[in-house]
Amino acid sequence: MAAKELDTTRNAVPFDKANIPGPKMAKAVKAVVAGKFISKAKRPLLIVGTAAGDDGVIEIVRSMSEKGIPVAATGSSLKRLKEEGIDATYVNLHALVSYLKDPDWKGFDGKGGYDTTIFLGHTYYYASQLMSTLKNFTKIKVISIDRHYHPNAGQSFGNLKPDDFIRALDVVVAQL
Amino acid sequence: MVIKKGKFTIEGLENVQINIGKVTSSDEDEEPQGPTPAPDIHGLRDWDMRLLKRYEPVYSPICDLCCYCTYGKCDLTGNKEGACGINMEAHQAREAMLRTLTGAAAHAGHGRHLLNHLIKRFGADHPIDVGPTNIKAPVTQTVLGIKPETIGDFVPVLDYVEEQITQLLATTHIGQEGSAIDFESKALHAGMVDHVGMEVSDIIQISCLDMPKSQADAPLVDVGMGIIDSTKPVLLCIGHNVAAVTYIMDYMEEHDLFDKIELAAICCTAHDMTRVNPKAKVVGSLSKQLKYIRSGIPDLIIVDEQCIRADMMRETSKLHIPVIATNDKVMYGLPDRSKDDIDDIIRDLASGDQPGVLLFDYEKVGELAPKLVMKMAPIRKEKGITALPSDEEFKKLASSCTQCGACVIGCPQGLEIDKAMEAAVEGNLTLFEELHDKCIGCGRCDVECPKNIPVLDVIEKASQKVIREEKGKLRTGRGQVGDAEIREEGVNLVMGTTPGVVAIIGCPNYPDGSRDVYEIAEEMLQRSYIVVTSGCSAMDIGMFKDDEGKTLYERYGGGFLKGNLLNTGSCVSNAHITATTIKVAAIFARRDISGNFEEIADYVMNRIGAVGLAWGGSTQKALSIGTGCNRLGIPVVLGPHGPKYRRAYPGKAYDKDKWNLLDARDGSVHNVEPAPEHLLISAENKAELMPLLAKLCFRPGDNNLGRMIKLTHYIELSEKYLGVLPDDWHIYVRSEADLPLAKREELLKILEEEHGWKIDWDRKKILEGPARMVDISFQPTNVPRLCKGAVE
Numbered sequence: 026m027a028a029k030e031l032d033t034t035r036n037a038v039p040f041d042k043a044n045i046p047g048p049k050m051a052k053a054v055k056a057v058v059a060g061k062f063i064s065k066a067k068r069p070l071l072i073v074g075t076a077a078g079d080d081g082v083i084e085i086v087r088s089m090s091e092k093g094i095p096v097a098a099t100g101s102s103l104k105r106l107k108e109e110g111i112d113a114t115y116v117n118l119h120a121l122v123s124y125l126k127d128p129d130w131k132g133f134d135g136k137g138g139y140d141t142t143i144f145l146g147h148t149y150y151y152a153s154q155l156m157s158t159l160k161n162f163t164k165i166k167v168i169s170i171d172r173h174y175h176p177n178a179g180q181s182f183g184n185l186k187p188d189d190f191i192r193a194l195d196v197v198v199a200q201l
Numbered sequence: 202m203v204i205k206k207g208k209f210t211i212e213g214l215e216n217v218q219i220n221i222g223k224v225t226s227s228d229e230d231e232e233p234q235g236p237t238p239a240p241d242i243h244g245l246r247d248w249d250m251r252l253l254k255r256y257e258p259v260y261s262p263i264c265d266l267c268c269y270c271t272y273g274k275c276d277l278t279g280n281k282e283g284a285c286g287i288n289m290e291a292h293q294a295r296e297a298m299l300r301t302l303t304g305a306a307a308h309a310g311h312g313r314h315l316l317n318h319l320i321k322r323f324g325a326d327h328p329i330d331v332g333p334t335n336i337k338a339p340v341t342q343t344v345l346g347i348k349p350e351t352i353g354d355f356v357p358v359l360d361y362v363e364e365q366i367t368q369l370l371a372t373t374h375i376g377q378e379g380s381a382i383d384f385e386s387k388a389l390h391a392g393m394v395d396h397v398g399m400e401v402s403d404i405i406q407i408s409c410l411d412m413p414k415s416q417a418d419a420p421l422v423d424v425g426m427g428i429i430d431s432t433k434p435v436l437l438c439i440g441h442n443v444a445a446v447t448y449i450m451d452y453m454e455e456h457d458l459f460d461k462i463e464l465a466a467i468c469c470t471a472h473d474m475t476r477v478n479p480k481a482k483v484v485g486s487l488s489k490q491l492k493y494i495r496s497g498i499p500d501l502i503i504v505d506e507q508c509i510r511a512d513m514m515r516e517t518s519k520l521h522i523p524v525i526a527t528n529d530k531v532m533y534g535l536p537d538r539s540k541d542d543i544d545d546i547i548r549d550l551a552s553g554d555q556p557g558v559l560l561f562d563y564e565k566v567g568e569l570a571p572k573l574v575m576k577m578a579p580i581r582k583e584k585g586i587t588a589l590p591s592d593e594e595f596k597k598l599a600s601s602c603t604q605c606g607a608c609v610i611g612c613p614q615g616l617e618i619d620k621a622m623e624a625a626v627e628g629n630l631t632l633f634e635e636l637h638d639k640c641i642g643c644g645r646c647d648v649e650c651p652k653n654i655p656v657l658d659v660i661e662k663a664s665q666k667v668i669r670e671e672k673g674k675l676r677t678g679r680g681q682v683g684d685a686e687i688r689e690e691g692v693n694l695v696m697g698t699t700p701g702v703v704a705i706i707g708c709p710n711y712p713d714g715s716r717d718v719y720e721i722a723e724e725m726l727q728r729s730y731i732v733v734t735s736g737c738s739a740m741d742i743g744m745f746k747d748d749e750g751k752t753l754y755e756r757y758g759g760g761f762l763k764g765n766l767l768n769t770g771s772c773v774s775n776a777h778i779t780a781t782t783i784k785v786a787a788i789f790a791r792r793d794i795s796g797n798f799e800e801i802a803d804y805v806m807n808r809i810g811a812v813g814l815a816w817g818g819s820t821q822k823a824l825s826i827g828t829g830c831n832r833l834g835i836p837v838v839l840g841p842h843g844p845k846y847r848r849a850y851p852g853k854a855y856d857k858d859k860w861n862l863l864d865a866r867d868g869s870v871h872n873v874e875p876a877p878e879h880l881l882i883s884a885e886n887k888a889e890l891m892p893l894l895a896k897l898c899f900r901p902g903d904n905n906l907g908r909m910i911k912l913t914h915y916i917e918l919s920e921k922y923l924g925v926l927p928d929d930w931h932i933y934v935r936s937e938a939d940l941p942l943a944k945r946e947e948l949l950k951i952l953e954e955e956h957g958w959k960i961d962w963d964r965k966k967i968l969e970g971p972a973r974m975v976d977i978s979f980q981p982t983n984v985p986r987l988c989k990g991a992v993e
Contacts, residue, residue, distance in 0.1 A: 032601055042610045042649070046797030047265030051280045052641035101888030107502055115923060117893070119844065120851045121884045123259040127853065148712065148885055149615055154261040161289050176890055 031056060033193045036183060037183035040149050040173035046157060049182035051169065056193040057171055060200025065096070066141035068132070068167070072097045072121065073113070078105030079183075085113050086145065091116025092201040094143070095133055099119060100144065101147060118151065122158040125165055141166040152160040153177050170197055207730040210877060220476070222763045226775050235797025238346030239361050242368055242390055248799040249386035249832070251983045255859045256850035256880040258385050260293035263845050267292050270375045285375050294818065295373055295589025297824070297848040297931040298833065302369050304394075304825025306420035307507050308722060308773055309362045309398035311442055314506070314528065316355055316401065318444045318563075319409045330408045333417030334447035334684045336787055339780035339794065340400040342392060346796025355401045360400070365394045386690025392828025393798070399826075400776035407680050410447060412476035412770075415683035417760035419768075420476045424483040424743050425671035429463050431498045434578035436570060437488060438466040441772060443473035445527035447562075448567025450478045458571050468508050469491060469736055469771035474772060475677045483675055485744070486737035488709040491516065491737060492642045492661055497588025500581055501574040503566070506530040506818065507772075512644075514556055518779075520588055521581055523550040524557030527566055535559050543569045551576050590655075591704060598626040598654050606969065608656050611649030614712070618646055625663055633663035636828075638714040675743040676754040678735070678770020682781045684788055690731075691789030695808050697907015699763040700914050701898030704733040704778045704830075705742065707815035707823040712841045715741035718816055722753055724891060728914050729763040730898075735775050735868035738816070751902065773825045779833050782809050800832075806877070807862070807981040810898035813837035816890070818846075827881065836877040837895045838890060843883035862901055865980035868988035870974055873901045873981065874933050881978035892927060901981040904961040905938035913941035931956050937967045964979045 031136050037053035039045060054062070063069055068159045071094045077086050087109060090096050096113035098106050114133045116124075124130045130138055142165055144152055149171075156177035159167050167176040172190040182193060213609045223541040237244050265278040267287065275283030282288045287295070328351055330335050336342065338349050341358050349355055369391050372378045378387070406412060413419040429435055438446050443714055446466070452458050465482040466474050467490050474481040484493055487508050489524040493499065494516050495774070502517060506528040509515070514533050517524050526532055538546045538558040543565055549555045549575060560566050590598060601623040608620055616639055621632035637660055646656035661668070693699035705724045711717050722732045724740050743752050757766040761781065786792040790808070794801055805811070813830045815823045818839055824846050827837040830851065839846070853859060854875040862873050876899035894916040903911060912933055921925040931952055934940060940948050949965060952958040958970025985991050 035624075038610075040610055040615065041613070046262070048276050049265065049279055056312075099889075101923055104888075107924050115925065115928065117851075117882060117889070118885060119259070119849055120879065121851075122261075123257070123851045124853065124855075126259065127856075130853075130855065142634065148841050150613070151841035151844065151883070154263065157263070157265075158259060158261045161278060162260065162951055171210030191299075 029108060031189055031192050031196065033059070033182040033189070037181070039176050040184055041153070044153055044176060046176050049160070050176040051174065051178040052140060053174065053183045054180045055195035057200060058170040059168060059182070060197040062180065063143055063167060063197065064201050067144045068137065068139045069094050069143060070097055070139040071143045071145065072099060072118070073102050073106070073145050074118070074147030074152060075100035075102045076148075076150065077102045079146070080145055080193045082194065085120070085198055086196040088092055089201065092198070097133065100148070118155055122155045125159060126163050126189070128139045129134060141168065143171045144175070145171055149173055170194060180185065216715055218823050221579065232793045232795050234346050234795050234802065235793060237798055238796030239344070239781055240798065242365070242387060244370050245390065245393070245798055245832070246386050248802060248984070250387045252389070252880065253382055253385055253830070253850070256852050257379065258294065258848050259851055260290055260848045261292050261844040262289060262372065263287070263847060266315050287379055289955035290812040291379055291381040291384060293847050294381040294388070295378070297798070297846060298369070298384045298388035298391060300397070301388045301825045302366060302845065303830045304820065304822035305391045305398060306366050307822050308402060308825070309359065310530065310774065311365060311506060312398045312402035312405075313359050313363070313693050314350065314442060315444055316359060318380065318403055319352055319405050321772070323409045325351060325356070326844060327352045327409055328415060329404055331404055331681050334415065334681065336684065336784055336794070337788070338400055338404055339395045339783040340776050343783050343798050343801050344397050344795045347568050348795070352405045354466035355405060357749050358397060358401055362394045362398045374984045388828055392830070393764050394468045394883050395825040396776045396779050396829040400780065401775040402681065402773040403776060404437065405768065410443070410477050412473070413677060413679050415681050415756065416679045419677040419759060420479040421482070421674045421754060422483060422674055423958050424485060424673045424675040424740050426484055426489060426493060427669045427671040428482055429465055429484065429498060433461065433463045434500045435463045435465065435498050436503070436573040436574040437484065437493070437499050437504070438470045438474065438503045438876065439468060440509050440528070440531070441507040442505040442528055443470055443477060444561045445505060445539045445566045446470060446474055446503065447477055448563045449570045450474065450481065452477070452567040453571055455572070462571055462574055470505060472678050472736070472739070472771035472774075475675070479677055483740055486709040486715070486740045488737075490642060491644050491657065493521070494522070495588055495658055495661060497586055500577040501525070501570060502529060503570055504531055507822070518556040521553055521584060521586055523577065525570065526557060526559050527561065527563070529561070532559055533557060537561070539565070543572070547573050547576060551580060564697070567850060573649040587955035589658055590649040595662045596626075598659050600790055601652050602654060603652065605651060607649040607651055608646035611645045613643060616640060616643065618660070621663070622659070627834065630663045633660055634667045635662035636660060638716060641710055644980050666672050666943065668979045671744065673744040673746065676759050676766070676768050677757060678768050678774050680770060680774065681777045682761040682767070682784065684784065687781070687784045687788045690761050690763070691785045693763060694810065695789060695902065697810060697900070697903040697911055700728060700730050700911050701893070702733060703894055704811065704813045705738045705816065706735050706775055706778070706813060706826060707738055707818040708820050709737045709741060709817045712886060713819040716745060719745040719879055721752065721814070721816070721887060724758050725894065726753065726764055726766055731763060731765055731767070732759060733767045733769060733778050733781070734779070735769045736772045736858035740886065742766070755948060772822060772826075775972060778813070779830060779835065780834065782811055782835065785809055800987060802832060802834040802985050803987065806983070808900055808902040809836050810900050810903070812877070813891075813896040814894065815843070816840045818843060836879055838893060838897065839881070839883040841885050842884060845925045849882055851880045852877055852880065854932070862981045862983060863985060863988050865982045865988050868985065868991060871979070874899065874972060878934070888922040890923045899933055904977060904978070905936065905975055908933065908935070908939040909941060912939060916941060916944070932972065934967070935971045935973055937965060938975070
């Protein structure tokens with residue numbers, strides 16, 4: 026029997042039920058669309074949280090890194106990333122959003138700021154609040170490819186089951 | 202002769218009456234008054250702007266709308282302006298300021314209530330006695346420029362605090378302040394006056410209620426949900442204001458009732474009860490409140506103010522637990538029975554005719570509470586009141602869960618309750634037992650469950666085994682740090698040989714359970730940091746034991762010395778933490794503190810490696826405490842819930858222009874390392890937090906030995922928790938003497954190979970590379986007027 030078609034736009038309600046920020050909430054996107062969107066970014070930055078070290082997710086981080094997307098390791102994600110040989114730079118997420126907000130910040134490579142941020146593997150409520158900084162005070166595109174719907178992103182998956190989440194990430198990577 | 206306030210007549214001159222109002226000190230050795238005694242809102246604005254220029258506020262809106270007035274709602278998404286002209290940035294600054302102000306008002310309101318009560322009970326001339334010190338009220342003296350001697354001297358101090366709170370609150374009205382940066386300055390002002398209000402509250406209760414006075418070996422008391430003997434009548438107090446409860450303790454002592462009644466408390470009233478009488482017991486922090494009520498163990502509950510659940514009456518009525526409310530900040534719509542006969546009140550409460558009463562006559566509270574609780578215990582037992590589900594009911598409830606996940610989505614921590622339910626059906630309770638410590642006891646899961654499962658009850662029922670083992674020790678709040686301790690330790694702290702002070706404060710909204718604060722404290726104590734704590738965090742630190750069954754309070758001393766663990770006391774005792782840094786400036790550095798806030802804050806920020814940690818900060822008070830620390834130059838770290846406070850003050854290490862300091866000797870400008878790097882920041886988890894704490898203890902004034910010690914800990918903690926040498930360690934190196942001894946050669950090699958520094962390998966000396974060299978006479982300051990020859 027063919028696998029059921031993956032639809033990452035379903036169940037697009039905030040994972041923390043009361044986290045309704047206002048009229049502008051993330052557009053729920055299909056994994057293919059998310060992947061294409063990321064592939065078109067000129068200066069993307071993959072921002073990973075501690076859960077990016079989870080099995081199944083770490084492979085996606087590796088794939089995206091190998092595709093040339095720089096990785097910002099927030100929380101305590103760096104330890105696992107280094108163990109896996111993935112090139113990443115540690116940065117505090119709260120500090121990072123303040124840097125991203127700064128037009129004079131030269132980025133981790135000294136070549137300037139980023140036009141697209143991709144969030145993966147974060148503590149839900151923590152990332153949600155800090156996405157709201159980017160949403161309200163920058164022009165940077167924010168795409169969440171985490172397991173739960175993030176209203177403060179520009180684009181996000183809906184709430185996904187664990188298996189569907191990994192499938193969705195595979196689809197994203199396939200577009201890069 | 203002591204001149205007191207009052208009216209006097211002179212013998213032989215009966216028609217003459219002498220009225221003496223305020224008595225001011227006339228000591229010849231009075232220290233000079235600084236430039237800003239009792240500053241109004243703009244009095245320290247220049248200092249705030251210096252802080253905010255370096256640590257630019259970053260906002261994280263929790264709501265994109267403004268609904269302050271009938272023009273709105275206004276959508277401010279994308280920093281748009283609303284109908285009144287305010288933009289998102291300024292609105293968020295206003296929101297953060299308002300929360301800070303709310304916290305300050307809670308402490309100041311507490312202080313005013315206590316002050317009125319204690320003046321009535323002990324007299325305005327009751328002397329202040331906080332232990333051996335020449336600086337009795339450091340925060341008050343630094344902010345207002347006065348040195349209180351009696352509790353009555355605090356009346357104008359609170360007048361000042363209340364005026365500032367009113368003026369600040371006025372600025373939130375539509376059509377007033379419109380600038381984000383000025384709202385931030387106002388928030389910093391609110392935070393500062395909060396510390397004055399807290400100091401007043403704690404000093405007067407220490408002085409009047411015979412609490413420990415700078416006592417390093419204050420008594421150890423029991424803490425935990427498992428310590429209560431539920432075969433006895435259980436009287437539970439909840440809140441922060443100990444005024445009424447002291448009468449209960451007095452009555453119980455007079456009538457030898459401590460063996461017959463379990464007197465216990467939750468939240469800061471627990472701290473202050475045990476400071477008054479260590480026979481009282483501490484159930485635990487704020488997160489235990491609903492859990493403990495739901496346990497059905499309390500036979501009577503006394504509430505005062507702050508951090509008490511709004512659903513108290515619904516919860517207690519179900520379990521036939523009477524409630525006595527003793528403070529007009531929390532009245533629950535209950536009848537005021539203050540003027541009624543005690544026996545009548547007991548009759549109505551015991552029968553359940555009234556679920557609770559207001560009682561503002563504390564003499565009556567003192568007598569009534571013990572009598573009532575002894576009456577209630579057998580009544581409740583006879584009625585067979587059981588709170589938690591039976592084993593059979595538990596199985597049935599767990600089986601009725603459909604794994605819909607509504608509880609998970611409703612849980613502020615996103616705890617996987619559904620998985621624990623599933624495991625419980627199979628007879629496996631370990632997931633629930635693990636979840637129990639992470640659960641903050643808010644009860645949102647109950648509300649969300651479409652099957653009406655009382656989820657919190659299920660969690661608690663499943664965790665009975667671990668709850669029974671919740672038995673720890675807490676050292677009662679010691680109050681201030683004494684002058685002698687400052688003299689002994691100040692030099693180590695300023696030179697950096699004691700690597701820093703980590704103040705673990707605030708509420709229990711931890712991201713991963715209360716064990717975190719225990720482990721954080723333990724790690725820092727083992728590294729010889731001074732760990733200061735207070736409030737709910739202080740309780741949770743005492744909840745865990747090592748392999749030998751000892752808590753941290755039993756393993757580490759309670760003095761202001763490296764590697765010691767100090768519990769200052771309740772929320773309002775947080776003022777003693779900022780006061781300690783002021784005392785270091787006054788005693789060790791001989792700075793004049795009266796009315797001299799800016800200079801002292803400047804000294805603290807550049808010299809004293811202290812960092813605050815509100816790992817589970819959830820209340821407005823936690824924000825105001827942190828903001829007050831910030832204005833005094835003390836950086837603060839929040840847990841991952843912290844961005845919900847809406848703003849932070851992160852630093853930008855890469856922006857060199859932000860890290861210029863003056864040398865007070867000649868006013869010359871020096872570009873220095875980013876220390877402290879942030880003023881207010883959050884961390885995602887404990888592993889990220891640990892090296893961050895160490896880093897935020899760096900100060901430009903560190904000497905070589907101090908920097909070497911601090912750098913050692915920063916590198917070790919980063920390697921231990923993040924698995925790497927931190928990528929910014931080298932910017933804190935000014936010479937080879939700053940390098941950790943054990944790694945010196947390895948690090949010199951990295952400096953040469955990766956950072957291009959020039960090394961003399963024969964002498965193992967750095968020849969070129971550091972942003973600045975060490976100058977032991979460097980007098981770092983952010984304030985131009987403090988430089989020699991400055992005219993400002």
